[in-house]
Structure formats: structure tokens, C-alpha cells
Amino acid sequence: MTVDQMIKEAIEARKKAYTPYSKFKVGAALRTINGQVFHGCNIENAAYSMANCAERTALFSALAHGENVFDLLVVVADTDRPVSPCGACRQVISELCDPEMPVILTNIAGDRLETTVAELLPGAFLASDLKEER
Numbered sequence: 001m002t003v004d005q006m007i008k009e010a011i012e013a014r015k016k017a018y019t020p021y022s023k024f025k026v027g028a029a030l031r032t033i034n035g036q037v038f039h040g041c042n043i044e045n046a047a048y049s050m051a052n053c054a055e056r057t058a059l060f061s062a063l064a065h066g067e068n069v070f071d072l073l074v075v076v077a078d079t080d081r082p083v084s085p086c087g088a089c090r091q092v093i094s095e096l097c098d099p100e101m102p103v104i105l106t107n108i109a110g111d112r113l114e115t116t117v118a119e120l121l122p123g124a125f126l127a128s129d130l131k132e133e134r
């Protein structure tokens with residue numbers, strides 16, 4: 001699937017957002033190396049802090065379906081600039097995606113920012129930093 005098609009998928013995913021509180025809808029499309037595409041949307045809760053962002057929803061959905069090798073993530077929202085993933089999502093993306101993987105941030109107006117996982121969170125804390133207690 002092409003980048004343009006992936007952006008359309010993210011826009012489709014955004015329509016499924018559950019945002020009664022913020023009314024701010026975000027969509028994500030995550031492509032596996034086999035070409036499968038997983039949708040993510042933000043899902044809020046009356047206990048506000050339980051909200052799950054679109055990016056994490058897409059990643060968690062893919063892993064729950066047994067897929068864990070990705071080559072592209074697209075995120076879209078109706079923002080003035082290409083939507084900027086929150087810190088929590090940057091950490092989760094860093095854990096589950098290759099540092100060189102491209103990430104396309106976009107908005108409904110069509111502005112696009114192409115970045116990478118490593119650029120989103122330089123110096124991310126990684127599994128490789130964990131050590132047994134000594």
C-alpha cells in the first residue's frame with residue numbers, strides 16, 4: 001500500500017475515534033512488513049486519564065493480532081500543523097518499532113511531516129537499558 005493510501009487509511013481510522021470529552025479525533029494507520037494495515041483511533045473515558053491515543057491503539061491492535069514487525073506509521077488529526085504524538089506514544093513507538101522506521105505526521109489540511117521513530121524520541125529508554133539488580 002502506498003503512502004497516499006496509508007494516509008487515507010489513517011483518515012478512515014480517525015472516523016472511529018471515541019472522543020466525547022475532548023472532541024479531538026486522531027487516526028493512525030500502521031503497516032506491517034507483509035503489507036497488512038492496522039487502524040488506530042483515540043478512545044477516551046469518563047475517567048479522563050484512561051484515554052488511549054490513536055498511535056498506541058494501532059500498535060496494540062497489531063500485537064494483539066500477532067503482528068509485530070512494522071515499516072510505516074501514519075498519524076492524522078485536524079491540527080494546524082502535522083499532529084505531534086504525545087510523550088507516552090513516543091515511548092511506546094520506540095519500544096515496538098525500528099528506530100529508522102518512517103513516521104508520517106499529517107493533518108486534515110494535507111500538511112505532511114516525515115520523520116522517524118528515533119527522531120521522535122532521541123535517547124529513548126529501551127529494553128536494552130534494563131539490567132538485573134545487582
Ligand SMILES: O=c1ccn([C@H]2C[C@H](O)[C@@H](CO)O2)c(=O)[nH]1
Pocket residue numbers: 019022024025026041042043044051052053054055075083084085086089
Ligand atoms: O498524537 C496524539 C495526540 C492526542 N491524542 C488524543 C488523546 C486524547 O484523546 C485527545 C486529546 O489529547 O487526543 C492522540 O490520540 N494522539
Ligand SMILES: [Zn+2]
Pocket residue numbers: 053054055056085086087088089090
Ligand atoms: Zn499519545
